[in-house]
Amino acid sequence: MSGSVNIEVSPPPSGLEAEYETLFTTDSLLFLHELISTFDEEVNQCLWLRVAKKANLELSGHLPGFLEDTIHIRSDPTWRVLPVPPRLQRRHVDIGDLAPCNSQCFVKALNSPAQGIQVDFDDGNCPTYYNQIKGIHNVVKAVHNQFPDVPHISQAPVLMLRPRAWNMVEHNMMVEGKEAPGPLFDFGLLMFHCGKRLFENESGPFFYLSKIESFMEARLWNKIFVWTQQKLGLPIGSIKATVLIENILAAFEMEEILYELRDHSAGLNCGVWDYSASVVNKFGHRQAFLLPDRRKYVNIDTTFLRSYMDLLIQTCHRRGALATGGMSAFLLPQDPLSESHRTVLATVTRQKLIEIKAGVDGFMVYDLNLIEPMQTLFKLHTEGDNQLHQLRNDVTVTPEDLLSVPLGGITLDGLKYNIAVGVLFINAWLSGEGVFFYRGCVEDSATADISRSQVWQWIRHHPQLEDDSRVVSRQLVTDLMKEVMVELSSLCHSLRETQRLLTAADMFLEMVLKRDFPEFITTYLNEDHTFLSSQSTRQAAALDKHGHHSNL
Template sequence: MANVVLLQSPPPKFEELQKKIFKKEALEFLANLHRTFDEQIEFLYSNRRRRMVEIQASSVLEFKNSPERSDKSWNIAPLPLRLQNRHVDLGDVSASNTAHFVSALNEDVQGIQVDFDDGHCPTWRNQLLAFQNINLAVRGKLPGAPLTITTCPVLMLRPRAWNMIEHNILIDGKEAIGPLVDFAILMYHNAKKLYEANSGPYFYLSKLESASEARLWNDIFVWAQRELCLPQGTIKACVLIENIVSTFELDEILFALRDHSLGLNCGIWDYCASIVAKFGHRSEYQLPDRNKYVNMDRHFLSSYLKLVVKTCHARGAPATGGMAAAMLKPGTDGTDKESKMKISKILEAKLKEIDCGVDGFMVYDTRVAPHVNELWKKHGAMPNQISRKFDYVITAQDLLSIPTGGVTLQGLKHNVAISILFIYYWLAGIGHFFYSGNVEDSATAEISRYQIWQWIRFAPALEDDPKQRVTSQFVEKTAANFAAHAHKNLCRSSAERKRLTAARYMSLELFLSRNPPEFITTYLNDNHKFRTLHNKALLSNL
């Protein structure tokens, strides 16, 4: 039997579900996957640490002069029919939220980003619920969802990123790797069903930093397909280019996954956060107020988008834009004046991406989806725009030209609020939340807390009050004021009040850290507060 220990007892009424999901054969598949790739994953972690030291020492990134880049003759493998048109995906859909997941399955969109990463909080209960709901949906047995997976939008399964450890599972005495757990369980239970329905298995891959990490995923795909008797190339995966380092290896990433590639995706806030993570100790990389000065029109981000589109199309791959996070007011059908203005703003931004050549993008609010569908009908009647080729010349300087601008009081307050609220909701087991008309997840929390850390480091003056600099004392006061306001409007119980207090002080720890953790989800997932709240501390050796 596989040497796998589940460190969590099942939540009430989840006993049979846990036994079913983590049945003996599934555990053996999971254990064998870990044993096969354990050494390569350890090398991945050590390589990331080494690269961080090198970058911070030199602050230089250059495009590789690789055979894959210089050889213009290769393309990715042809895409299955269901993946040739992905104009609209719904983003941040955690399958642990049954009502939201069911609603997404019934929408008129091409795909659903079924999320175990940015918009999902990996409590044990959430993991079990998400696995179960996906299993039921694939088999047409999820109440309220379509009766066959072929009539649903395509499931784009997004496992956790490499930074996430699964503390609730030991394999051969070592904590399991979060993305391998998600991938193994999803594949074991659903891969054959999805393949037989010509609907997968398809994946999003988060936070890759290099072509070597893409090659590791490719090796994992090859191994899993062989173990499950699936034809090689069945798995397809879209890589999210959310790290500044990966932008310099786009050709190499596509080549590494060429038999399994579903192109590349742009994610603005994780991408910006990675620039601060890698270069933020230098004042010339101080990122200004993101609400006022950072958007896809800025040179460094438009260059990033253009490079992704150019590289993808040159290799016959689709390029996916970012997610429209704006939300309409609850209860509105989108016909009121305020909603029309917000929809118009979303469509204006997405039309710019279409003009740049993207083949699709994500939205969160399902009420926006029909309007985006109409936009595609008017401006992109073909399934994709891969035939559009571009000859942009994008340099390293283009990608690293930080926009000018300062810090506003409103921008500081907004970043403080997002940081505190993300931690507050994570401690409650919720991976995304709504604030000031937008859906917020780990990507926006990442850039928010990183910006505050960087502003404290360089103490810029506020644009609207030049006498006031962003100091640690001023940030602490701002956080205290927000917490007092949230205490009145958000907290109804002593548990919620304690959680808000914890979120405030954990945020301050991130803001003031000498060497901040690279990922906020790593910090939270490894934190004793989170683990205590969601850990029953009972062993079940299965």
Template sequence: MSEVILLQSPPPKLEEVQKKIFSVGALEFLANLHKEFDEDIDQLYKNRRKRSVELHTSFKLDFKKSPERLDRSWTIAPLPFRLQNRHLDLGDVSASNTAHFESALNTNVQGIQVDFDDGHCPTWRNQLLAFQNIYLAVNGKLHGAPLSISTCPVLMLRPRAWNMIEHNILIDGKEAIGPLVDFAILMYHNAKKLYEANSGPYFYLSKLEGAGEAKLWNNIFIWAQHQLGIPQGTIKACVLIENIISTFEMEEILYALREHSLGLNCGIWDYCASIISKFGSRREFLLPDRNKYVNMDRHFLSSYMRLVIATCHARAAPATGGMAAATLRPGADAADKESKEVINKILDAKLKEIEAGVDGFMVYDSRVVPHVNELWNKNGSTPNQISKQLTVQITAEDLLTIPSGGVTLQGLRHNVAVSIMFIYHWLAGIGHFFYNGNVEDSATAEISRTQIWQWIRFAPFLEDDPKKQVTAKLVEKAAASFSAHAHKNLCRSNAERKRLTAARYMSIELFLARNPPEFITSYLNDNHKFRTLHNKALLSNL
């Protein structure tokens, strides 16, 4: 057996949980998974670096004329009964938050995005709690949750993306791969029970860059099903199209996963951030104020959504829209005036997606679920809209032409605030937070910090003050002003004040970087500040 070392001692009161989650059998399964795919994953990272250089030196992105794209006869494998209606999922549900997870399991939705990625912070404690709560739920032992997993919404397990390393586990002297750790532990402890209950295992796959990475996941699925003795094709996975490269390879992605596919999903903010990451050093890709000028009505994003829907439906696959991030005030009654305005705004946006042909989407706030269900009852007489075939002629220009519009001081301040607050909460071990009536996670932090970086780079003039340009000094002033406000109204302890100061300066570092990291979660996960805060035991204690 390969040598597996856990670099963390269990947190207080979680000693038995760690022992059970990382049992001898689980560690062996995890080690064998890494051994089987280690070279393939190293090649994945090499391919990403090579592609990044190519895109920065010789811009060229277009649709392939691949055999799978030219062959119009194939479709994905038929979906099991529980996946034929995916009208509504709850999004950003970190199972490490036990109360939120229990509440989600009792909500009248089809699925729950059980998130180890955008809305989750992977501290060792959070990982253990999430794995444990999912295991308890699957086995009908989670207090306050239904006794049978077959009566709950389906668990759509979302492992970390490929950019995330698990620094707390060494396998044969190498740090483990975050998504492989999540996948291995979730599969080892839950796959058979989910299969027996006709409830999975089902997954969301984040931040894929093209069909080659989808094929790698498919190979992992085949290997895992064989190792665990469950039928091939049992695993189903929905790929989030939140990277500009994947938009040009959707046919090939569906084909690569065709025996395990659960269609594709739209992720607007990660998608926009990926455009800046890949091409943002060119002025023609200067993205305007996202709150004012970037939404699904804009041509480049409506083209993206229509292409997702058309591609999926042509291959008998469901197409999933984005998540409604708006939330009601804490304790608010859904019937009060302010709540009604929020709900109506959500319903208006989601009706447009239904009319475009999506088969489902996500919301965060469970209080809006009855209203969204009623929207589907009025506008979705069938479990899905796969029969709604779209004929589209989407070009690379349609997807890559950035909308016109400027930068506002309010938009700049908002992006600065979201960036600082995401890092502040991440350092506290929390993967999402609430700000100005929305849930914010790594996706919104990603677009916020990349926009600020890009605006500093090109120094556009402000719409509300045409004589003033975006500069590093203006951004630093906005960061200082927001931090002073948060220091007064948010921080209650010296530790919180220190964390806020760290978040401010880490944000500035990202805004001013000559070559910014592609993913804010990688930057934070690899950062000594975060690792020091959440590492309670290191090798010296083994």
């Protein structure tokens, strides 16, 4: 666009010309330009504040605690968030990690008995230009009832829209000569095309906010919400947002985060693997924070994760906000009579019962076949729409509780599993996918982040394996990579797939051997030349029969 409005958008990806024209109208581009240029500098300030806070912890050697400057907010018993709208009051089971660019999965979810859908542009989505345009356009179609044989938006599962996190940029849009912040690109298009329609149907607009690290970031989102509502003629408080507390520093500012968003809050959410990875991110180079094998020793029963969940529930319910649990990544085997089906169902039931008894108001599953069993579980163990009455006055959590890394060692199987998950996630990204399936579970950027975090940390501190006398080192990881690649290569069906997998393995090794810890796997991949250069070939690839991006 010319004149004083400086905004440039890349041409449409092959096959999405009509969707592109629908999304990028003159009015929507003017709106995006104003939104992004208004808040761009404050987004930068939040990112620099993260760097400054981390540097301060490094230089001082201190550990985080509850903030002294905001004690007046925590000690004031009177404030509450605004009551959540009716459609959010009963959300026992949502579908998680659903990338809406996958039209077939999105339509299935809209027809499912789930109470909500986490419409995911973040952890479960690979943000190629193709995927962002296809995904946002699919949301617009759902909101405007343009999918055949799908319930009206007021009757379908409620859409919980998750834009990208602050660390992500949109390479295909330049505003005033700078790449656009990914979350503002996603949020702006979704609000411009869907906000009013969702509000009129009492079905939104509702958002998930990922990877928030401080109440200052929540304050910025609140300003963005107020500005957007005024621009689009919506009442203040129309937008509701659930903040994912998936960063160790944010755990010390949960009440302040709710307070900043009190007119726009739908509550807080637990994200166990991102949260665990953030411990390595902030303190992983310190020997005292060596995180043991996650598959054997890191679970909700450990003090640091149980304390975090209990504190989140207590904080939310004290302030009238909903507290939601994490996502079950298990896939239910098809045969309901099989032993494996019974085992998986029992495992998920046991895990989710811990969350229900702790007081959560809902949680997520990935597999649609788990929706009804988990809704039944909620009915058996709770009464009413939610558990806001469970105030959890029994809970007292100290900074030491939140920072108590579980005891335990490193197993050979755990190390190889982390290597495999890291490589397979990068491989998925290089093929334009945000999730993949491995050993009966769905894996996404959260599990990839904890996997590569642990490998990086174990190389740094070279602990001994439980299985034998070997210590974790660069050489051991490189040797084990060869073993893992034999298994993974057997899954490849073409030379092209094999070459992509080898590229992913090289990138994974590069990441875990870096002197300084790359903060997010997604930032590393999104800025990496391999990912950028491969986008053009993917965009030119043919669409598959379901109308979403080809796996190759």
